[in-house]
Amino acid sequence: MNNQPIIRFEQVTKKYDREATVLDQVSFEIERGKFYTLLGPSGCGKTTILRLIAGFVEPTEGNIYFNDKLMNHIPANERQVNTVFQDYALFPHLNVFENVAFGLRIKKLSKAAIREKVLEALRFVNLAGYENREIKEMSGGQRQRVAIARAIVNEPEVILLDEPLSALDLKLRTEMQYELRELQRRLGITFIFVTHDQEEALAMSDEIFVLDNGKIQQSGTPTDIYDEPINRFVADFIGESNIIKGTMVRDFVVHFADKEFECVDQGLNDNETIDVVIRPEDLEITSVEKGKLQVRVDSQLFRGVHYEICCYDQEGNEWLVHSTKKATVDSEIGLYFEPEAIHVMRLGETEEEFDRRLEAYDEVSHAD
Ligand SMILES: Nc1ncnc2c1ncn2[C@@H]1O[C@H](COP(=O)(O)OP(=O)(O)OP(=O)(O)O)[C@@H](O)[C@H]1O
Numbered sequence: 001m002n003n004q005p006i007i008r009f010e011q012v013t014k015k016y017d018r019e020a021t022v023l024d025q026v027s028f029e030i031e032r033g034k035f036y037t038l039l040g041p042s043g044c045g046k047t048t049i050l051r052l053i054a055g056f057v058e059p060t061e062g063n064i065y066f067n068d069k070l071m072n073h074i075p076a077n078e079r080q081v082n083t084v085f086q087d088y089a090l091f092p093h094l095n096v097f098e099n100v101a102f103g104l105r106i107k108k109l110s111k112a113a114i115r116e117k118v119l120e121a122l123r124f125v126n127l128a129g130y131e132n133r134e135i136k137e138m139s140g141g142q143r144q145r146v147a148i149a150r151a152i153v154n155e156p157e158v159i160l161l162d163e164p165l166s167a168l169d170l171k172l173r174t175e176m177q178y179e180l181r182e183l184q185r186r187l188g189i190t191f192i193f194v195t196h197d198q199e200e201a202l203a204m205s206d207e208i209f210v211l212d213n214g215k216i217q218q219s220g221t222p223t224d225i226y227d228e229p230i231n232r233f234v235a236d237f238i239g240e241s242n243i244i245k246g247t248m249v250r251d252f253v254v255h256f257a258d259k260e261f262e263c264v265d266q267g268l269n270d271n272e273t274i275d276v277v278i279r280p281e282d283l284e285i286t287s288v289e290k291g292k293l294q295v296r297v298d299s300q301l302f303r304g305v306h307y308e309i310c311c312y313d314q315e316g317n318e319w320l321v322h323s324t325k326k327a328t329v330d331s332e333i334g335l336y337f338e339p340e341a342i343h344v345m346r347l348g349e350t351e352e353e354f355d356r357r358l359e360a361y362d363e364v365s366h367a368d
């Protein structure tokens with residue numbers, strides 16, 4: 001098994017015109033056979049990364065490697081990559097079979113080989129028997145599968161999917177999430193999937209890159225990113241969070257909501273201003289006396305599995321709590337949480353900066 005990254009971005013900067021920097025020295029590695037997701041708000045550069053990988057645009061600065069070979073100026077048709085576009089970009093005048101066969105015909109494969117490969121690809125996406133259907137007679141989910149069949153039939157090393165599920169209704173979308181994930185496992189091809197839907201990213205990915213402001217804010221497994229968000233942006237973008245301004249008193253002690261709390265964080269400056277994150281499900285409702293925080297219940301909503309309870313502390317900070325217990329609106333309650341539930345984040349720090357800080361901190365500790 002070949003363990004070298006299949007794609008590598010080295011300090012890639014992209015400007016479409018002279019002014020705006022869309023990507024700012026972005027570096028990352030894509031390993032073979034994994035499911036990657038690019039996640040971020042509209043306009044953050046997700047599609048631009050896919051275009052750079054596919055070879056539809058070139059980097060302004062920096063290098064892109066495929067299997068350690070420099071690809072900056074290699075044209076799109078010479079890359080082992082196929083793209084599934086957001087609108088699927090199927091050919092409306094061709095039937096299902098011909099849509100999937102298109103790339104193979106360009107490669108001038110024999111009629112028999114084309115037939116065999118197309119039927120196999122259609123079987124793979126559960127569309128056996130649909131060969132002669134017109135595209136306009138296919139549903140949204142079926143069209144999406146035709147688009148995927150058209151990509152996999154070429155046996156690329158990488159498939160790029162640009163928000164392929166965004167046009168589907170919620171139920172079909174959830175079904176297709178399972179199908180896509182399953183398909184990726186069976187094929188063993190590297191998938192790079194784009195979405196701005198955080199739940200979709202968490203559900204599907206081996207690894208997520210969270211993008212904002214032209215930079216990768218954080219990369220990691222869904223649990224890494226959910227449990228240890230690196231900054232306010234990531235914490236806010238991934239799941240619901242309580243994000244409160246605070247101060248790092250010293251290692252393992254943090255101050256917020258007018259109190260000091262034990263935490264597990266270290267390596268920041270004493271008295272540094274920081275952001276604190278506590279997930280709503282990590283807050284437990286207790287009596288006023290047993291709580292580490294005392295709050296007043298402002299409102300609550302039943303969300304099916306849990307209650308979503310909105311509270312305020314004396315300083316006016318809002319605290320969102322997910323609890324299977326019901327609370328009483330306007331009552332005083334306590335909130336309990338473990339030291340591990342507190343995540344301390346340096347203001348606006350990106351993952352790269354975080355890694356450098358930890359390295360520096362380790363060096364200092366080892367020198368003692
Ligand atoms: N061809 C272009 N010329 C000039 N600017 C462009 C071009 N394509 C994209 N941009 C700009 O680059 C930025 C990133 O665009 P991109 O399409 O990569 O965003 P995105 O993350 O895919 O957004 P969305 O979620 O809305 O699809 C945007 O500000 C966009 O306006």
Ligand SMILES: [Mg+2]
Nearest residue numbers: 046047048162
């Ligand atoms: Mg886009």
